[in-house]
Amino acid sequence: MSSQESSEKKALKQMRVVVVQLGRTSDVLQSLMSLRAAKQLYPHLMFHMIVREKFSDAAKKVAWLDGVTTLPIDLLFKGFDNSAASRKETLKQLSALLIPLTQKPWDLVINWTFSEASSFLTALLPGFVKTGYSRRDDGCLSAIDGWSHFIQAVVQSELPQNIHTTDILTTQLLTALQIHAGDPNPTAGESAVTSKTFFNLELGEREVFQNLKDVSRKWIGIQLSASCEERRYSAESLAHFSNQLLRRHPECGIVLLGSSKEDVLAREFFEHIGTGERTRVVSLVGNTDFDLWASVIGRCHWLVACDSAAIHLASVLGTRVLELAIGGTRYEETGPYGNGHYVLQSALGELPSPELIYGLWAYASSEWSHRRNANLSHHLSELGLTHTIGNHRVFRSKIRNAQDGGGVVYEPLLKHAMTTDDWMSKVTGHLARAWYCGWVPAVGHELDRETLSPSLIQGLRKLNDTSEVLAKIFQESIKTAQELSNKSAKLKSDKVMSLEYRDVLRELGKKLMELETLIERMGTSDPQLQVFNRLTKVLMHNLPGAHLSDLGRETAENYKMLLQGLDLIRDWVKHTLKLIRPVAVVQNDVKLVGKIGIKESEPL
Amino acid sequence: MATDVTRVQGEVVNNPFDEDKDVVLLLNHFLDALLKEQNLVQNEVRL
Numbered sequence: 001m002s003s004q005e006s007s008e009k010k011a012l013k014q015m016r017v018v019v020v021q022l023g024r025t026s027d028v029l030q031s032l033m034s035l036r037a038a039k040q041l042y043p044h045l046m047f048h049m050i051v052r053e054k055f056s057d058a059a060k061k062v063a064w065l066d067g068v069t070t071l072p073i074d075l076l077f078k079g080f081d082n083s084a085a086s087r088k089e090t091l092k093q094l095s096a097l098l099i100p101l102t103q104k105p106w107d108l109v110i111n112w113t114f115s116e117a118s119s120f121l122t123a124l125l126p127g128f129v130k131t132g133y134s135r136r137d138d139g140c141l142s143a144i145d146g147w148s149h150f151i152q153a154v155v156q157s158e159l160p161q162n163i164h165t166t167d168i169l170t171t172q173l174l175t176a177l178q179i180h181a182g183d184p185n186p187t188a189g190e191s192a193v194t195s196k197t198f199f200n201l202e203l204g205e206r207e208v209f210q211n212l213k214d215v216s217r218k219w220i221g222i223q224l225s226a227s228c229e230e231r232r233y234s235a236e237s238l239a240h241f242s243n244q245l246l247r248r249h250p251e252c253g254i255v256l257l258g259s260s261k262e263d264v265l266a267r268e269f270f271e272h273i274g275t276g277e278r279t280r281v282v283s284l285v286g287n288t289d290f291d292l293w294a295s296v297i298g299r300c301h302w303l304v305a306c307d308s309a310a311i312h313l314a315s316v317l318g319t320r321v322l323e324l325a326i327g328g329t330r331y332e333e334t335g336p337y338g339n340g341h342y343v344l345q346s347a348l349g350e351l352p353s354p355e356l357i358y359g360l361w362a363y364a365s366s367e368w369s370h371r372r373n374a375n376l377s378h379h380l381s382e383l384g385l386t387h388t389i390g391n392h393r394v395f396r397s398k399i400r401n402a403q404d405g406g407g408v409v410y411e412p413l414l415k416h417a418m419t420t421d422d423w424m425s426k427v428t429g430h431l432a433r434a435w436y437c438g439w440v441p442a443v444g445h446e447l448d449r450e451t452l453s454p455s456l457i458q459g460l461r462k463l464n465d466t467s468e469v470l471a472k473i474f475q476e477s478i479k480t481a482q483e484l485s486n487k488s489a490k491l492k493s494d495k496v497m498s499l500e501y502r503d504v505l506r507e508l509g510k511k512l513m514e515l516e517t518l519i520e521r522m523g524t525s526d527p528q529l530q531v532f533n534r535l536t537k538v539l540m541h542n543l544p545g546a547h548l549s550d551l552g553r554e555t556a557e558n559y560k561m562l563l564q565g566l567d568l569i570r571d572w573v574k575h576t577l578k579l580i581r582p583v584a585v586v587q588n589d590v591k592l593v594g595k596i597g598i599k600e601s602e603p604l
Numbered sequence: 605m606a607t608d609v610t611r612v613q614g615e616v617v618n619n620p621f622d623e624d625k626d627v628v629l630l631l632n633h634f635l636d637a638l639l640k641e642q643n644l645v646q647n648e649v650r651l
Contacts, residue, residue, distance in 0.1 A: 022641075073638055073642060074642075076638075077638075077639065077642055080639070082639075087632075087635070090635060091628075091631055091632065091635060094631060094634070094635060095631060098631075115637075115641065116637040116640070116641070117634060117637035117638045117640075117641050119637075120630050120631075120633045120634035120637055121634055123630050124627065124630050124631065124634065135630065135633075137626075139629070139630075139633070
């Protein structure tokens with residue numbers, strides 16, 4: 001290392017960062033992906049992670065984390081009966097686990113769990129800066145930063161929005177680091193976050209070969225489990241899909257994956273697999289530890305899975321995914337991350353047929369030959385599968401260029417009418433970027449005129465009116481909050497004042513409460529405005545000020561932010577309504593002037 | 605329009621485990637919340 005490099009390294013601010021992730025394996029994997037991106041840009045920073053012992057395998061297998069603390073929660077509650085003695089003993093054990101984490105203050109405490117329990121843990125950790133959920137001095141839940149407000153108000157309320165969770169976490173972390181640790185290391189490369197070597201796996205080729213029997217095959221992994229029962233595709237249907245795939249692709253094999261809880265599903269699968277195809281199916285259900293699970297998925301050409309941790313594992317390892325997004329899976333938030341993954345989103349109350357899944361996989365896996373010049377509809381039509389499409393939707397993932405805002409986006413491959421939720425999902429994603437990234441894409445640049453349906457337009461015309469009313473409420477709220485701030489700033493104390501003054505302040509406070517009730521009603525009457533109602537509640541709950549004048553000023557600032565967001569929505573409405581106006585099909589400049597008695601100044 | 609996504613928490617508190625009653629309260633709440641979530645997590649699929 002040259003002396004110049006050495007002095008540059010010294011100049012970089014050292015920071016100790018701790019990430020609280022008490023979620024499941026899927027959450028841990030998404031967190032690791034975001035942390036990896038940060039570690040590449042800030043290699044000199046120290047990253048530590050706190051995870052549940054039960055879901056700690058992935059975190060323990062990365063070499064670039066500086067430390068992992070595992071909380072053996074299951075063990076902690078073994079024999080727990082909530083008696084005073086049992087409580088005392090468990091608290092003692094819990095303290096013993098946490099004390100090492102509290103000896104030295106952390107520079108940055110990041111809570112990526114967004115749960116009640118994790119908020120108490122975050123409050124217990126000493127730190128200079130905290131993001132995510134924590135607790136205030138009075139014990140109330142506090143969502144500390146902008147992205148956490150967004151998660152609480154929008155993501156956890158299940159309002160439509162299109163920013164992937166991994167992108168939210170990454171942006172939140174990188175922004176915090178840029179503010180508190182400075183710009184990234186100038187020598188940091190832009191290498192991909194995902195790779196086959198993401199984890200330090202101990203299994204060699206031999207062990208994997210022993211399990212897969214024939215490594216020369218093109219293995220297609222099928223994860224039988226799902227995050228919940230409603231999101232699981234039946235084992236029987238997966239067997240029918242596999243039959244078609246194996247019959248037409250002799251070079252392929254199927255490897256079944258899942259925990260021991262999926263033994264029943266594996267048996268059901270084998271009951272429906274063809275006799276001729278059975279020899280090319282390997283079941284590792286119930287027999288995979290993390291190493292084998294990751295090693296096998298890493299060697300698969302494709303993974304077919306419903307909403308599950310396997311999707312995130314395949315994304316991290318760079319294995320292509322075909323996700324069966326059924327049962328209301330929010331694929332835009334939790335779908336496969338990276339380029340070239342496919343998502344088949346099932347229509348509400350309908351399940352895609354095995355034939356459709358095969359048709360889609362056949363299209364996706366032969367991209368190299370048609371280079372995506374072949375249309376998916378045409379491909380399905382050639383296979384005689386048009387009738388199976390129904391209301392299902394198909395998307396292909398793509399990482400946007402950095403200049404377009406980055407992040408993953410799911411591009412539709414089949415034309416379908418845009419619903420109000422689809423539209424709102426794009427708009428809310430745009431709002432979040434404007435609020436928390438300071439980066440604003442062009443309004444409506446991802447809208448396709450041909451997909452705008454009459455029902456959407458009808459909804460937008462209503463939104464045009466209701467948003468105007470809400471804008472007036474916000475303006476009145478800003479005025480009232482500013483007045484409250486100005487008047488209370490003149491007070492020497494928030495508690496001692498003249499009766500007349502007290503009544504004035506009380507009236508202003510009452511008016512603000514009434515305006516908040518009106519915002520709530522607007523959200524109920526027009527679901528597209530619900531995002532503003534939810535955010536109002538979260539923002540008002542999280543006002544940091546201690547004095548009346550500060551609270552008034554912060555309230556006004558929050559309403560200004562919401563009004564700016566509302567203006568953005570109104571721009572989207574205007575843009576969309578403009579798109580449906582008739583446009584000239586032929587651009588030829590046909591001169592009719594003088595021929596049929598039209599004057600040049602008259603509009604045609 | 606962009607807002608600072610982080611907020612400095614001010615002075616770092618001393619080790620919160622130094623016989624601080626607030627910490628005992630937080631620990632109790634943490635325990636209760638973990639217990640509440642435990643039932644949900646136990647039913648989750650491991651992988």
